[in-house]
Amino acid sequence: MSAPRILAISLSPLTRDARVLRQVDALARHGEVTTVGYGPAPAAATRHLEVGAGLNSLPRTPLGVAGLAARRLHAVELSAPGLRRGLELVETELGGSGRFDLVVANDARSLPLAHRVARGAPVWADMHEWAAEEFSHVLTWRLLVGPLMEHVCREYLPASAAVTTVCEPLAERYTEHYGVACEVVRNAGPWRDLTPSPADPARIRLVHSGAAIRGRNVEMLVEATLAVPSCTLDLYLVPAADGGRYLAELSRLAGGSDRITIHDPVAPAELPATLNRYDVGAFCMPPINVNAEYALPNKFFDFVQARLAHAVGPAPEMARLVREHGLGVVSADFSTEAFVAALRTLDPQAVRAGKEASHRHARALSSEADLQVVDGIVTRLLGAA
Incomplete structure (x- = not known):
């Protein structure tokens, strides 16, 4: 009997998308995985259908924008250049009568493509976060793209065989808004066999990793570090699609300080070992939308x-886990002043205690429990295919 054929769609640079890489690894335990997305193939993929990096995953063409403005949402579901190319690639791969046994859609924008190519196969919608407000702090998203994401969720989530998201509050929100059962697959990575590095008694080595996106409030981390002489800050940042403007702004804000260092990004699999030499992971993103409010990201x-x-x-999900497990400090609010006050409570003893707490809870906060959820979904859906 041949292995099940699984299609995983994610209009993201796959080898930089930690959640999708973990997902593909898990899927590969159940069958042959064909991936659709930007950039090179994930290591666990059997076959990869690469969408050109210049092909946008949203309908930002003149006709697409006109359709969004006119609320012709059905008409623009698959009009984004990246989705059209993905459709061409998958249809060529399938031929006239073939089909996959399971189709996985990552994020709402992939849902119309996933359901178009499923040909009767079950679709698992991994929504990651709250789709309709992904960039709702941006006016054009709120006016044009948000209604499309809301339409896509309302149209396709009830037709999906499984729905997942990153935390319980968002799962409850999907159930409330769209009437679908929604399971939780956190952004947790695999357990790593590491031990805490020794704390430096003379300084506190802060570190932050992730995308260089303005809404992530990395500039506040720079400002707070500059205000606390005992702290240094190392940033491992993936450039955003802004031509490097925000990275350059962060560099200017650092003002040549030898306590702020901006590094090239590190591959997701290498991050924990790279970060291990530091003391404190820092992240403080204000609740500019629902996703920011309930953020529980890979970096945590x-x-x-x-x-x-x-x-x-004080984002509720992160703050809850930090307090529950004694992992460190939570600022009183999202201001620079509050974060500076939190940093000033950190002494070598507090840093050591937080690092030891991470060590004690590393297994519970790894992807082991999430992989059980994924395996359960895949086994159930392949059995029903």
């Missing part, structure tokens, strides 16, 4: 696997 779990203490803002 990377900090745990790196055996770091945490310094975070």
